[in-house]
Amino acid sequence: MKRNAKVSTAVIRRLPRYYRHLSELQEAGVVRISSSALGKSMGLTASQIRQDLFCFGEFGQQGYGYKVDSLKEEIGEILGFSRGHTLVVVGTGNLGRAIIQNFRFSGNGFQLLAAFDVNPAVVGTWIAGVPVYHADGLESFITKHRVDVGMLTVPIAAAQQMGDRLAEAGVKGIWNFTNYEIACAKRDVVVESVHFSDSLLALSYMISQREEPNRQEEDP
């Protein structure tokens, strides 16, 4: 498969959405879809879809659209599904626990190996089949099991320190839920942060726009 060397962040961000939409289409029994129909369901134009997918090679056939299952598989391949990525969770408070219990790691190509915490009440227990170890053993576990990603759900005060420890121990990526912008000294470690506030503020903007006409009437 041809891959253009330089793929923009915007395209990378859209790839998981393509995967998600194609999975839903597959479940709904759709076999083929045109770029315009796929675009419509994703809020993109047909030409944007064609441009995005062109970054990764030739998909689909002029006039026949895309085969849903094979396009989904190809995109899954690009996203690294077949690489057998491994992950550990650092921090098993409410958020860590919620994600361990509800998030389908395997459905996203990840194997969740273990969780770490310092709280004696949880160390030595299991959460949804995942063992919880003491954080003291984090580095040796990462080395031994060649862990790819550390998910950070620790309190904000511990974020940078635990991020440093994960990076030093050799993970390739940090999935950061701490709402703290981790500065990673090791340049080859990718930090992906989930910012709940970015999402709520985008929603705030969108509902404010809809309020605009009324507010103007109220306050001329």
Added chain:
Amino acid sequence: MKRNAKVSTAVIRRLPRYYRHLSELQEAGVVRISSSALGKSMGLTASQIRQDLFCFGEFGQQGYGYKVDSLKEEIGEILGFSRGHTLVVVGTGNLGRAIIQNFRFSGNGFQLLAAFDVNPAVVGTWIAGVPVYHADGLESFITKHRVDVGMLTVPIAAAQQMGDRLAEAGVKGIWNFTNYEIACAKRDVVVESVHFSDSLLALSYMISQREEPNRQEEDP
């Protein structure tokens, strides 16, 4: 303030990031910043920054950069901070509880009024100062308190039904954590979904790209 009618989704998505970066700069004591320095810290070009902000009017002075505090305030205004948006949480499992306890709603211009659940063990209790009511009272509460946004942290099986109830009851937006694409019959209700998998898959892509050379050596 001049506002161009049509602002692209990409720009809307960047606005909360601007706000976040400007808050950090403000905390670090930065008074003025050039578009190139702001761009560098956000991974954008100076011209992209100027274009983005131009959508909302004239900010900054040629050659003097942006005043951090007033730009932050203006963007906060655009994002709807001063509108006094209100929110209720529907579903107080681990995820709902984690967000109620840790997320700074007020720091994002939202007032969290109440939470709703059906579990008798939590109905009637308080989580971090927030009362938990029975979901039966959701509609009357929303009407009475003019709730703007319903945050959905219910199990996936209840997602569509609770989304419908929120929309029918008159919320303007749904902040959806259920990993289910809610189809909103009421066209004026904005659904903003937080997809953890989109974030993990983007991370998976980025670490896979870094692995690429090695894997190719292993498997020529």
